[in-house]
Amino acid sequence: xxxxxxxxxxxxxxxxxxxxxxxxxxxxxxxxxxxxxxxxxxxxxxxxxxxxxxxxxxxxxxxxxxxxxxxxxxxxxxxxxxxxxxxxxxxxxxxxxxxxxxxxxxxxxxxxxxxxxxxxxxxxxxxxxxxxxxxxxxxxxxxxxxxxxxxxxxxxxxxxxxxxxxxxxxxxxxxxxxxxxxxxxxxxxxxxxxxxxxxxxxxxxxxxxxxxxxxxxxxxxxxxxxxxxxxxxxxxxxxxxxxxxxxxxxxxxxxxxxxxxxxxxxxxxxxxxxxxxxxxxxxxxxxxxxxxxxxxxxxxxxxxxxxxxxxxxxxxxxxxxxxxxxxxxxxxxxxxxxxxxxxxxxxxxxxxxxxxxxxxxxxxxxxxxxxxxxxxxxxxxxxxxxxxxxxxxxxxxxxxxxxxxxxxxxxxxxxxxxxxxxxxxxxxxxxxxxxxxxxxxxxxxxxxxxxxxxxxxxxxxxxxxxxxxxxxxxxxxxxxxxxxxxxxxxxxxxxxxxxxxxxxxxxxxxxxxxxxxxxxxxxxxxxxxxxxxxxxxxxxxxxxxxxxxxxxxxxxxxxxxxxxxxxxxxxxxxxxxxxxxxxxxxxxxxxxxxxxxxxxxxxxxxxxxxxxxxxxxxxxxxxxxxxxxxxxxxxxxxxxxxxxxxxxxxxxxxxxxxxxxxxxxxxxxxxxxxxxxxxxxxxxxxxxxxxxxxxxxxxxxxxxxxxxxxxxxxxxxxxxxxxxxxxxxxxxxxxxxxxxxxxxxxxxxxxxxxxxxxxxxxxxxxxx
Amino acid sequence: xxxxxxxxxxxxxxxxxxxxxxxxxxxxxxxxxxxxxxxxxxxxxxxxxxxxxxxxxxxxxxxxxxxxxxxxxxxxxxxxxxxxxxxxxxxxxxx
Numbered sequence: 001x002x003x004x005x006x007x008x009x010x011x012x013x014x015x016x017x018x019x020x021x022x023x024x025x026x027x028x029x030x031x032x033x034x035x036x037x038x039x040x041x042x043x044x045x046x047x048x049x050x051x052x053x054x055x056x057x058x059x060x061x062x063x064x065x066x067x068x069x070x071x072x073x074x075x076x077x078x079x080x081x082x083x084x085x086x087x088x089x090x091x092x093x094x095x096x097x098x099x100x101x102x103x104x105x106x107x108x109x110x111x112x113x114x115x116x117x118x119x120x121x122x123x124x125x126x127x128x129x130x131x132x133x134x135x136x137x138x139x140x141x142x143x144x145x146x147x148x149x150x151x152x153x154x155x156x157x158x159x160x161x162x163x164x165x166x167x168x169x170x171x172x173x174x175x176x177x178x179x180x181x182x183x184x185x186x187x188x189x190x191x192x193x194x195x196x197x198x199x200x201x202x203x204x205x206x207x208x209x210x211x212x213x214x215x216x217x218x219x220x221x222x223x224x225x226x227x228x229x230x231x232x233x234x235x236x237x238x239x240x241x242x243x244x245x246x247x248x249x250x251x252x253x254x255x256x257x258x259x260x261x262x263x264x265x266x267x268x269x270x271x272x273x274x275x276x277x278x279x280x281x282x283x284x285x286x287x288x289x290x291x292x293x294x295x296x297x298x299x300x301x302x303x304x305x306x307x308x309x310x311x312x313x314x315x316x317x318x319x320x321x322x323x324x325x326x327x328x329x330x331x332x333x334x335x336x337x338x339x340x341x342x343x344x345x346x347x348x349x350x351x352x353x354x355x356x357x358x359x360x361x362x363x364x365x366x367x368x369x370x371x372x373x374x375x376x377x378x379x380x381x382x383x384x385x386x387x388x389x390x391x392x393x394x395x396x397x398x399x400x401x402x403x404x405x406x407x408x409x410x411x412x413x414x415x416x417x418x419x420x421x422x423x424x425x426x427x428x429x430x431x432x433x434x435x436x437x438x439x440x441x442x443x444x445x446x447x448x449x450x451x452x453x454x455x456x457x458x459x460x461x462x463x464x465x466x467x468x469x470x471x472x473x474x475x476x477x478x479x480x481x482x483x484x485x486x487x488x489x490x491x492x493x494x495x496x497x498x499x500x501x502x503x504x505x506x507x508x509x510x511x512x513x514x515x516x517x518x519x520x521x522x523x524x525x526x527x528x529x530x531x532x533x534x535x536x537x538x539x540x541x542x543x544x545x546x547x548x549x550x551x552x553x554x555x556x557x558x559x560x561x562x563x564x565x566x567x568x569x570x571x572x573x574x575x576x577x578x579x580x581x582x583x584x585x586x587x588x589x590x591x592x593x594x595x596x597x598x599x600x601x602x603x604x605x606x607x608x609x610x611x612x613x614x615x616x617x618x619x620x621x622x623x624x625x626x627x628x629x630x631x632x633x634x635x636x637x638x639x640x641x642x643x644x645x646x647x648x649x650x651x652x653x654x655x656x657x658x659x660x661x662x663x664x665x666x667x668x669x670x671x672x673x674x675x676x677x678x679x680x681x682x683x684x685x686x687x688x689x690x691x692x693x694x695x696x697x698x699x700x701x702x703x704x705x706x707x708x709x710x711x712x713x714x715x716x717x718x719x720x721x722x723x724x725x726x727x728x729x730x731x732x733x734x735x736x737x738x739x740x741x742x743x744x745x746x747x748x749x750x751x752x753x754x755x756x757x758x759x760x761x762x763x764x765x766x767x768x
Numbered sequence: 769x770x771x772x773x774x775x776x777x778x779x780x781x782x783x784x785x786x787x788x789x790x791x792x793x794x795x796x797x798x799x800x801x802x803x804x805x806x807x808x809x810x811x812x813x814x815x816x817x818x819x820x821x822x823x824x825x826x827x828x829x830x831x832x833x834x835x836x837x838x839x840x841x842x843x844x845x846x847x848x849x850x851x852x853x854x855x856x857x858x859x860x861x862x863x
Contacts, residue, residue: 491854530854532807537841538860541798543790558862561830569860579797587838588800610792614827641819
């Protein structure tokens with residue numbers, strides 16, 4: 001078995017895409033269809049080219065017309081399937097001496113030299129189709145080549161070029177190394193994050209579907225993973241990294257915030273190297289990730305994700321060449337310099353955020369002191385882009401178990417690396433065979449206290465999925481990780497379709513020792529607890545108070561009680577057909593609004609179903625007049641744990657009108673009485689606003705009043721009444737019983753002021 | 769009201785005070801309903817005595833089955849899970 005080249009594209013080329021202008025279509029048609037395309041309209045041209053792309057004979061004939069050099073270029077492109085980025089094409093052609101471009105060329109030189117370049121010629125005549133990114137702009141850019149696409153048949157018929165080994169000049173010996181991460185460790189981390197998302201049910205994302213910082217912290221509580229606080233070479237934001245892997249691989253439905261279990265299971269059950277291959281493919285498309293720095297906020301993300309993809313593709317391309325190199329260990333600095341040389345025609349160039357790990361390359365140490373020229377350029381490149389390349393290799397791919405890092409003995413700052421067996425297969429495909437995976441079936445030790453030790457150094461990744469579903473991982477990292485069998489985990493696994501028998505058989509099959517009796521008993525007990533409480537939704541319940549139940553209808557059912565049976569799901573149409581005369585209550589549609597209620601709480605309900613009857617009986621009393629909502633009935637409902645909101649919601653859902661505000665207030669008051677003042681106060685009404693102003697200005701008087709009601713009333717507490725009366729008598733007031741209605745007075749007060757007419761007009765209208 | 773309280777005290781069935789039995793005037797068919805089933809009557813009593821769960825239970829169908837408030841299936845399941853219960857969730861399965 002061999003894996004497909006990790007950078008290959010297989011998506012078919014669609015010529016009807018709008019990026020091809022009429023001019024481009026004509027050029028493409030002239031190359032692919034010959035003279036038959038002359039005089040065709042744009043739509044017909046696209047259709048004609050599309051037909052040729054699917055015609056094996058026609059494509060073979062076109063390819064036969066290519067020159068030897070053009071065929072070599074096509075062989076290089078076909079190695080990448082149906083498309084290749086301009087950066088990759090430039091690197092490949094430069095490495096194979098198939099390009100006419102040289103390193104130190106200015107813009108004018110680029111433009112003029114295209115005429116002698118085989119690949120440029122094929123792009124000009126649209127033997128290679130430009131991608132939408134480069135349509136119409138490439139000719140005027142400083143990029144050697146645009147991103148190009150070829151038909152699937154051409155990619156299939158052309159013999160792909162042989163892989164190139166990495167041109168390393170240094171053979172390293174005496175390397176001190178650690179132990180690389182196993183694929184099982186990587187798979188477990190991914191599955192742990194998936195399980196955490198499952199248990200969270202929903203998680204907060206920000207623009208672009210990226211995981212928010214809060215959600216990362218929440219996952220971190222569920223999943224212990226090593227962070228870079230102690231080790232600068234550790235993966236920063238590992239939770240976000242695995243979340244992005246799940247998202248980009250299509251295992252997450254971001255909209256519904258669910259995991260596509262079947263898809264994830266399918267991949268986890270595949271050959272372990274396939275999982276790693278998918279990890280690399282996902283990493284290529286991480287929009288918000290910077291190696292060595294972790295997740296980038298939306299504000300810091302790369303403006304052109306295609307450039308990010310270009311850079312990552314070049315790193316993977318270089319590692320692919322490393323996989324075909326005779327050397328084992330590579331000096332990191334030397335690799336970075338060779339990377340710069342190999343990609344110099346169209347190098348990666350952008351500003352990166354500071355990485356947590358800085359390799360501190362020897363050649364970039366005194367870069368400021370270097371004279372202008374290549375050495376200085378390389379030194380600065382190493383400090384910026386080279387650091388990113390180093391982080392991708394030494395941090396990200398080590399985390400994925402594809403690279404093993406080390407350093408030259410006695411020189412801890414001279415970093416070096418080599419590909420692991422998985423790395424060779426993933427980056428070196430399709431020329432490198434997938435070896436037999438040395439997996440250990442019995443990699444678990446189940447302890448009586450429900451702990452499970454997982455030996456991940458040799459574990460089969462295919463057997464890990466169920467472990468992360470039924471047990472919580474309590475280890476941060478390592479070759480031996482501890483899991484704890486938990487009731488809620490086992491429950492969730494059973495809810496997703498696993499049976500207790502399957503879980504028991506899994507632990508027995510992969511356990512190094514027999515299943516401890518305590519664990520066996522716990523599993524049986526947990527399964528029994530689950531079986532003893534069942535929520536059946538979407539079923540049909542038939543209720544017959546007479547106890548005749550289905551009345552002889554031949555339908556599969558189960559008796560629940562004396563008056564009810566349960567059946568499978570029935571549609572409204574089937575129900576009408578089978579049970580025409582029965583009262584049908586559909587629990588998915590809103591209640592029928594048939595009730596009316598007075599503000600004193602008298603409900604007239606007419607014919608009601610049992611749902612309405614139960615609700616009414618809970619908060620209303622049945623009287624001769626009908627159902628009555630009273631203080632006592634509502635208090636009884638509260639005793640039955642009903643809340644005010646639920647009573648009001650039920651009432652509102654059945655009423656044909658809004659709940660009378662007074663009744664609503666009463667129901668709320670019966671729950672929590674609202675306190676009001678009802679007592680004896682006296683009202684003082686004064687005849688004029690002037691008098692009122694005089695009284696208001698008196699502190700002596702105002703001290704004796706409870707409240708002033710503008711414009712001419714005062715409220716006086718009963719105990720002050722005598723004092724106020726005495727004061728008013730002293731002030732010369734007399735008392736009468738002529739009460740002026742406040743409403744009438746208010747009207748005069750609040751009525752808009754009459755328009756003031758001019759003096760002469762007033763005189764004219766004044767009655768004589 | 770006194771009669772009601774007296775009736776509650778002297779209820780013939782131990783669950784009547786917690787979760788009344790369904791009372792239908794005639795024959796009824798409940799479509800797309802949700803039923804909570806337990807193994808024993810005591811379990812139903814225990815669940816119905818918890819206010820957080822009781823609010824989602826409409827009435828009793830038998831000593832071990834209850835009809836769930838229409839539209840509250842998800843809330844009931846979530847509440848049961850939050851209260852450390854482990855309900856088996858079945859959709860459309862009546863057996």
